[in-house]
Amino acid sequence: MLTLAIAYLRDRPLTTILNVLLLAISVAMLVLLLQFGSQFEKRFEKDAEGVDLVVGAKGSPLQLILSSVFHIDQPTGNIPLSSLELLRGDPATGRVIPLALGDNFEGYRIVGTDETFLDLHQAEIAQGAMFEAPMQAIMGASVAAETGADLGQQFIGSHGLSADDGADTGHDHAPFETVGVLAPTGTVIDRLILTSVESVWDVHGIAHDHDHDHGSDADHADHDHHGEHGHADDGHDHAKEDAQQTARLQSVQSELQPELTALLVSYRNASGAIRIPAMINRQTEMQAAVPAVETARLLSLLGVSLEGARIFAWLLAAIGGLAIFVALFSMARSREGDLALLRVMGATRRQLFSTILLEGLVTAAAGAALGWLLAHSLLTVARNSFATMRDLGLSAWQPVSQEGLIILAVLIIGMVAAIIPALRVMRVDPAAILSRAG
Amino acid sequence: MQLQVDAIGKSYGTTAVLKGVSFSLSDGEQALLLGPSGSGKSTLLNIICGLQRPDQGSVAIDNQVIASPDSTAKSDEVRRTSLGIVFQTLRLVSALSLRANLELAQKLQTGRVDSGLIDESLDRLDISHRAGARPFQLSQGEAQRAAIARAVVVSPKLLIADEPTSALDRENTRRVAELLIEMAKTVGAGLLIATHDDRLGDFFPQNYALDQGELKSC
Numbered sequence: 001m002l003t004l005a006i007a008y009l010r011d012r013p014l015t016t017i018l019n020v021l022l023l024a025i026s027v028a029m030l031v032l033l034l035q036f037g038s039q040f041e042k043r044f045e046k047d048a049e050g051v052d053l054v055v056g057a058k059g060s061p062l063q064l065i066l067s068s069v070f071h072i073d074q075p076t077g078n079i080p081l082s083s084l085e086l087l088r089g090d091p092a093t094g095r096v097i098p099l100a101l102g103d104n105f106e107g108y109r110i111v112g113t114d115e116t117f118l119d120l121h122q123a124e125i126a127q128g129a130m131f132e133a134p135m136q137a138i139m140g141a142s143v144a145a146e147t148g149a150d151l152g153q154q155f156i157g158s159h160g161l162s163a164d165d166g167a168d169t170g171h172d173h174a175p176f177e178t179v180g181v182l183a184p185t186g187t188v189i190d191r192l193i194l195t196s197v198e199s200v201w202d203v204h205g206i207a208h209d210h211d212h213d214h215g216s217d218a219d220h221a222d223h224d225h226h227g228e229h230g231h232a233d234d235g236h237d238h239a240k241e242d243a244q245q246t247a248r249l250q251s252v253q254s255e256l257q258p259e260l261t262a263l264l265v266s267y268r269n270a271s272g273a274i275r276i277p278a279m280i281n282r283q284t285e286m287q288a289a290v291p292a293v294e295t296a297r298l299l300s301l302l303g304v305s306l307e308g309a310r311i312f313a314w315l316l317a318a319i320g321g322l323a324i325f326v327a328l329f330s331m332a333r334s335r336e337g338d339l340a341l342l343r344v345m346g347a348t349r350r351q352l353f354s355t356i357l358l359e360g361l362v363t364a365a366a367g368a369a370l371g372w373l374l375a376h377s378l379l380t381v382a383r384n385s386f387a388t389m390r391d392l393g394l395s396a397w398q399p400v401s402q403e404g405l406i407i408l409a410v411l412i413i414g415m416v417a418a419i420i421p422a423l424r425v426m427r428v429d430p431a432a433i434l435s436r437a438g
Numbered sequence: 439m440q441l442q443v444d445a446i447g448k449s450y451g452t453t454a455v456l457k458g459v460s461f462s463l464s465d466g467e468q469a470l471l472l473g474p475s476g477s478g479k480s481t482l483l484n485i486i487c488g489l490q491r492p493d494q495g496s497v498a499i500d501n502q503v504i505a506s507p508d509s510t511a512k513s514d515e516v517r518r519t520s521l522g523i524v525f526q527t528l529r530l531v532s533a534l535s536l537r538a539n540l541e542l543a544q545k546l547q548t549g550r551v552d553s554g555l556i557d558e559s560l561d562r563l564d565i566s567h568r569a570g571a572r573p574f575q576l577s578q579g580e581a582q583r584a585a586i587a588r589a590v591v592v593s594p595k596l597l598i599a600d601e602p603t604s605a606l607d608r609e610n611t612r613r614v615a616e617l618l619i620e621m622a623k624t625v626g627a628g629l630l631i632a633t634h635d636d637r638l639g640d641f642f643p644q645n646y647a648l649d650q651g652e653l654k655s656c
Contacts (some may be wrong), residue, residue: 003542344487346517431489434489
């Protein structure tokens with residue numbers, strides 16, 4: 001009966017293809033929405049784990065979280081280096097991680113930080129060692145795999161946070177040396193290049209004390225920083241310029257202070273959650289943003305759009321079911337002669353019923369399979385085409401269990417659409433039909 | 439095989455189309471049922487095939503009742519295991535190839551596919567080269583032979599054909615009649631043909647005529 005059902009479907013290819021496509025598009029949409037929703041949510045949760053608060057320059061709190069925790073947006077600005085000491089000295093804080101952003105290598109962000117950042121993501125050195133000296137760097141697992149970086153190799157960072165930003169502003173004068181590669185963690189750190197905060201300052205020609213200890217109250221008077229990240233500044237043309245340009249540059253540098261981009265804070269006790277954000281927001285020029293709140297806000301904003309798209313996709317699936325119903329219902333009448341013949345040849349009413357039901361099911365199964373493949377292929381294309389998707393760690397071939405439910409629902413739609421036509425053919429009176437035709 | 443048609447009566451409203459029709463057909467026997475259009479041939483064939491219930495009488499094949507006024511007859515089972523039917527309009531499943539049509543018939547009626555018998559039948563009917571063709575790709579003559587092939591590949595005890603030569607010229611009528619007789623003999627089946635075409639009378643030793651609902655030997 002399955003062979004016969006498939007033969008009937010092949011006998012009217014246009015209708016079959018149309019019905020399969022309708023269901024495939026709806027399944028693809030549903031799977032994509034599910035994948036985006038679940039992967040982003042999981043990723044956000046994992047990346048933000050262990051970070052209770054992010055302190056950065058005033059601006060959009062969501063932007064601060066996106067840039068400092070998920071590394072997918074531009075930072076809001078810089079904050080004074082002294083803020084690190086301020087928070088590390090607070091008894092309510094547990095871990096305070098400094099971040100200095102501004103450059104990238106082949107689109108992978110170079111993050112100035114310290115070993116506490118590795119602790120946060122529970123990252124371990126797989127090869128080599130932790131950076132110690134200036135201009136040493138360690139690569140996240142994905143960065144190493146995708147750039148082919150090896151221990152001892154040198155690379156030159158470009159200004160900006162994505163590959164396009166710094167195409168013309170390579171820091172040729174200050175190459176980094178890869179001294180270590182991290183083991184994969186499944187978090188954002190896999191896609192980052194880590195170095196010391198001082199190395200980031202060095203790249204930008206910001207004078208500072210190389211023995212600077214983030215945990216001490218060092219004198220920062222001689223530190224300078226040459227400005228906000230994310231803009232093309234003229235401090236990048238260092239090496240071969242004439243004396244006049246060097247002098248001008250030194251002049252600019254001398255006006256800048258060594259700064260940080262953000263601080264990732266975890267509390268030692270609950271009182272920190274009440275006191276610290278209020279203190280930062282009211283008494284300083286910085287802002288404090290809570291990742292859990294901002295992520296929830298982002299997911300809620302995304303959720304509204306996703307829900308709308310999801311309703312549309314289910315409507316498409318229902319239309320696909322309706323199309324199957326119309327096709328089978330009209331076919332049942334034009335196929336009465338065949339069905340009568342099958343009854344005469346010994347087919348039971350149940351077999352005739354199952355033939356029609358199978359046509360609905362096979363159509364739905366083909367639509368579901370095609371839609372599923374389409375969705376995951378589109379995820380692959382999205383991942384390969386859009387840097388943001390890669391940065392979010394979007395994975396193309398990681399099916400989730402709910403996809404099975406979508407497929408099951410579409411199969412049920414196909415079956416339900418076929419039930420009425422199938423019941424109709426069960427009532428076929430072979431004698432009447434064969435006599436009529438004869 | 440023994441076909442026993444016993445006192446079959448059938449009316450549509452007040453019109454009696456069959457009045458106590460009785461005849462029998464023994465193992466390997468061949469008979470022709472002649473009658474003009476509207477004489478009740480198709481009704482009688484439907485009753486013999488277990489597709490319609492008679493008002494009176496019964497039909498049995500090898501003592502298994504296939505048709506009776508009550509619902510106790512196991513029509514589907516007897517028809518499936520005993521009969522091969524060639525319909526007037528041939529009735530090949532258009533979505534399937536010729537070979538697939540034969541395989542489907544075998545699967546439904548015997549529960550298994552006998553490729554050897556299919557090949558042999560296609561060869562004997564000279565349509566083996568058209569085995570992969572769909573029904574609409576066959577000529578009228580090829581389709582006629584395909585319908586015969588489908589009826590014989592199920593190894594029936596009785597081969598029944600309804601108007602198998604309608605719309606055929608004399609030469610093709612002769613060929614179809616000879617093929618039916620030959621194929622019935624090949625599979626050891628009895629043969630019963632209902633037709634209005636009295637040109638077929640010469641091919642059969644036993645002819646019956648339906649006249650106003652009554653069956654007469656001729």
